[in-house]
Amino acid sequence: EDKVVQSPLSLVVHEGDTVTLNCSYEVTNFRSLLWYKQEKKAPTFLFMLTSSGIEKKSGRLSSILDKKELFSILNITATQTGDSAIYLCAVEKNQFYFGTGTSLTVIP
């Protein structure tokens, strides 16, 4: 059965901390892994990963995929209160399989 598991389910950190969010998957016919940031409405796209070992960066966010061990991590450095959100991981085959997300709260 295809599944995507994110951990931790929730996380509370102080501003300036660095966090690592995890996404492991068991999906056949893998095409890509996507990270989204979910605030109030539609999740906003962060990264799409298709190749192992190639880090993608956007400002303080970075992500990498390990297709051998079937997981991805999302790193956020120097966290800010605006980073508070639910971070969704999704794996694409012919459909999208989403994890339930990690709820990140950054407190001042």
Next chain:
Amino acid sequence: GAVVSQHPSWVICKSGTSVKIECRSLDFQATTMFWYRQFPKQSLMLMATSNEGSKATYEQGVEKDKFLINHASLTLSTLTVTSAHPEDSSFYICSAMWTLSSYNSPLHFGNGTRLTVT
């Protein structure tokens, strides 16, 4: 737990016909369901938000007469694409959540429906 089932997973229809997509929460009561459209390599675009027993709230630019949303029960929402055209071909995803007092559950997503209009 917290499973959302979306059906069908894919559908091909002819231009001018209507297509209905169902979104069911299997093991929880969904107070709110969301419908998204997914464009390739882009973020999900929220189309509408539906609360059980009330009219859906559509996002700007989404034609409510074309994309009919019904949320008749706490476990079922439907999206009907009326008079479909090839430009409606896309990936449609629903998600559901429940609210208890001030607590909002995470979003639980269906696996999506790929619509192809010929």
